[in-house]
Amino acid sequence: MTATKIAIVGVGKIARDQHIPSITRNGAFELSATVSRHSGVDGVENFATIEELLAGRPDVGAVALCMPPQARFDAAWTAIKAGRHVLLEKPPGATVAEVEALIAAARDEGVALFATWHSRYAASVPAAKAWLAKRQVQSARITWKEDVRRWHPGQEWIWQPGGLGVFDPGINALSILTEILPQPVRVTAAELQFPDGRDAPIAAQLQFAGASGETVSADFDWRQTGPQTWNIEIETNDGQLKLSSGGAEMTIDGKVMMQEADSEYDGIYARFAQLVAETSIDVDLAPLVHVADAFMLGRRIVVDAFEM
Ligand code: NAP
Numbered sequence: 001m002t003a004t005k006i007a008i009v010g011v012g013k014i015a016r017d018q019h020i021p022s023i024t025r026n027g028a029f030e031l032s033a034t035v036s037r038h039s040g041v042d043g044v045e046n047f048a049t050i051e052e053l054l055a056g057r058p059d060v061g062a063v064a065l066c067m068p069p070q071a072r073f074d075a076a077w078t079a080i081k082a083g084r085h086v087l088l089e090k091p092p093g094a095t096v097a098e099v100e101a102l103i104a105a106a107r108d109e110g111v112a113l114f115a116t117w118h119s120r121y122a123a124s125v126p127a128a129k130a131w132l133a134k135r136q137v138q139s140a141r142i143t144w145k146e147d148v149r150r151w152h153p154g155q156e157w158i159w160q161p162g163g164l165g166v167f168d169p170g171i172n173a174l175s176i177l178t179e180i181l182p183q184p185v186r187v188t189a190a191e192l193q194f195p196d197g198r199d200a201p202i203a204a205q206l207q208f209a210g211a212s213g214e215t216v217s218a219d220f221d222w223r224q225t226g227p228q229t230w231n232i233e234i235e236t237n238d239g240q241l242k243l244s245s246g247g248a249e250m251t252i253d254g255k256v257m258m259q260e261a262d263s264e265y266d267g268i269y270a271r272f273a274q275l276v277a278e279t280s281i282d283v284d285l286a287p288l289v290h291v292a293d294a295f296m297l298g299r300r301i302v303v304d305a306f307e308m
Helices: 013-025 050-056 069-081 096-109 125-133 167-180 264-278 286-297
Strands: 004-009 029-035 045-047 062-065 085-088 113-115 137-145 185-195 203-210 215-221 229-236 239-244 249-252 255-259 299-303
Touching: 004 013, 004 050, 013 029, 013 062, 013 264, 029 050, 029 264, 045 050, 050 069, 062 069, 069 085, 069 096, 085 096, 085 264, 096 113, 096 286, 113 264, 125 167, 125 239, 125 249, 137 167, 167 215, 167 229, 167 286, 185 286, 203 286
Parallel strands: 004 029, 004 062, 029 045, 062 085, 085 113, 137 215, 185 299
Antiparallel strands: 137 229, 185 203, 203 215, 229 239, 239 249, 249 255
């Protein structure tokens, strides 16, 4: 099988930390070009715009869009209309409707479209889903607290409209929750804390409810220094399941069942190879809908100004 030539669009932190190494390890893809306004990758042809890439490299069959969400739709639309397969970093867009438009366009053009949720590829997520499938969920508690200065230095886009603020990491927790819960839940209340002068929240508390009386709470905070917390605890009729370190570790009633190093992006590129081979679409909007609902329903509180 010949490898699909792929281009990365937006050569920032996640492209360098994860996409490039995982593409290199995956024989189904060959990194053949980049689109970068400021940098690029040694030995790989770079273009200033996606239009120039698409016009100049008809041999590039797929693009991985690694820019911030506010810029994703135009690039995705242009690539789909040019007949290229498209991988979207999370969140797949800045609005729900724009991602729905991409699904329709990909269907019309007969290309693969993959809205990646990298946290769903954490080691313990499939095992957690299988364990919960046989039990009744009573409640769940998400605690997702990290230090924005440590993880997002210099990223102004996260504070701008559409950048999602603390939901940028928080949506990762919601992508796991929506994958592993046997039944869906809906947002019933939210409180969003906006630093004075900022357009995106630094913290948020969400409440959810499900059809069988199950409740979920989520506590997202970007002001946590010291140890970082990415936990989901789920109480069932038959024990407690806990995912920690973003899903790298799973315990049941306190006993460690699984503990594995991060290989999320290798899983993402294996899945993308499958979608390209089948020309299929894999887009689940559930995590983005929860965030949109939190913005729609949530009380807004202005808190102290926050400087990066
Ligand atoms: P980043 O370091 O700021 O990089 C984003 C890159 O996108 C920039 O370096 C820039 O690359 C390009 N870009 C294109 N249009 C842009 C615009 N209007 N504003 C700013 N940059 C623009 O961000 P990142 O951390 O890689 O995050 C990118 C996406 O990946 C986000 O959706 C984020 O949620 C997701 N993600 C990030 C992480 C993480 O750990 N950082 C983890 C998982 C997912 P050029 O200079 O090359 O044009």
